[in-house]
Amino acid sequence: MPGMDGLAFLKALAALQPDCVRVVLSGQTDLDALVRMINETHIYRFIPKPWSAYFLKSSVAQGIAFRQANLENRRLAKMLRDNGIELPAGAINPVDQILVMDSDVNSANALARTLTQHSRLDDVFREVQEEVHARVPRLNPGSISVQISNSPLYGLRMADDLSFSCVIANYDLQGMDGAQFLVNFSEKQPECATILISDTANMEGIVIALDLAHIHAYIAKPWTDFELRAVVAQALARQRLQAENRILAKMCKARDIGAAD
Structure with a gap:
């Protein structure tokens, strides 16, 4: 993309909107760039070109559902924490x-x-x-x-x-x-x-x-x-x-x- 490569854009987007689900569409990405996208920006999905309309739509729908579930869980968890309610003992294995x-x-x-x-x-x-x-x-x-x-x-x-x-x-x-x-x-x-x-x-x-x-x-x-x-x-x-x-x-x-x- 003009003025900024895909990895730099993903990093900037992640910094501004960390909860945004990042899906990459590309026909030119090399292995090193893909690995850096995974490790440094935690992309949700990579779709190589040419893609099918069905797979693209289903991937976006799954990404949105994933984001909404995480945000809702975080919202409800914050409500309890703000009221001084924490996890009951033993709810999560300490190991x-x-x-x-x-x-x-x-x-x-x-x-x-x-x-x-x-x-x-x-x-x-x-x-x-x-x-x-x-x-x-x-x-x-x-x-x-x-x-x-x-x-x-x-x-x-x-x-x-x-x-x-x-x-x-x-x-x-x-x-x-x-x-x-x-x-x-x-x-x-x-x-x-x-x-x-x-x-x-x-x-x-x-x-x-x-x-x-x-x-x-x-x-x-x-x-x-x-x-x-x-x-x-x-x-x-x-x-x-x-x-x-x-x-x-x-x-x-x-x-x-x-x-x-």
């Missing part, structure tokens, strides 16, 4: 369950260690953020539990028995690729944050994961420890806030208060 899915067990274990071990670099980063008064979510190893699996089918069975806050999948899996695994997992647990990791994923795979599993981020291998922890911390913070708002909104509706005019 976030994270699932790491990778056919390479050594790689899965390395990722799990990165998430659960504290680093001096975390302290340095926190000090820098405090100096500039920035609020950045931090990963607390004591409040997470990491499960690993090298079998997509077993990972999907785990979703039937345990509620996860975040699932991280490598693109290269045995039996199905990571994008399809995240899609299948999201059908079982739609509120779970999803992250795709890979050094081989193509644009088609990332678009599928974005459009159908609404991935929070894509991380290219090899990752840096700080980048991985920062992305997961942000995903967990966002997931927890949305979960709290959903519960408070249900409490508000149960008391028959807060109905929109």
Whole structure:
């Protein structure tokens, strides 16, 4: 677009209207630009050209419904918080369950260690953020539990028995690729944050994961420890806030208060 590329526009729009659902239509976006749109502006959907009218309309309708649901939950939750009513004890598990899915067990274990071990670099980063008064979510190893699996089918069975806050999948899996695994997992647990990791994923795979599993981020291998922890911390913070708002909104509706005019 004249005077500003698509990524710069999305960043500016996100700063001005963070609740606006961002759908990208493009026939020229490269893989790097798509990844930056996902990670830096959290686009809702990417639709490559040429698109069908039905898919475009349904995508916009789903995006609007998603936005309206989030705004309504936030409005009702705010009403309770403003009146000093908080979440009842035990409403949300204080420990976030994270699932790491990778056919390479050594790689899965390395990722799990990165998430659960504290680093001096975390302290340095926190000090820098405090100096500039920035609020950045931090990963607390004591409040997470990491499960690993090298079998997509077993990972999907785990979703039937345990509620996860975040699932991280490598693109290269045995039996199905990571994008399809995240899609299948999201059908079982739609509120779970999803992250795709890979050094081989193509644009088609990332678009599928974005459009159908609404991935929070894509991380290219090899990752840096700080980048991985920062992305997961942000995903967990966002997931927890949305979960709290959903519960408070249900409490508000149960008391028959807060109905929109």
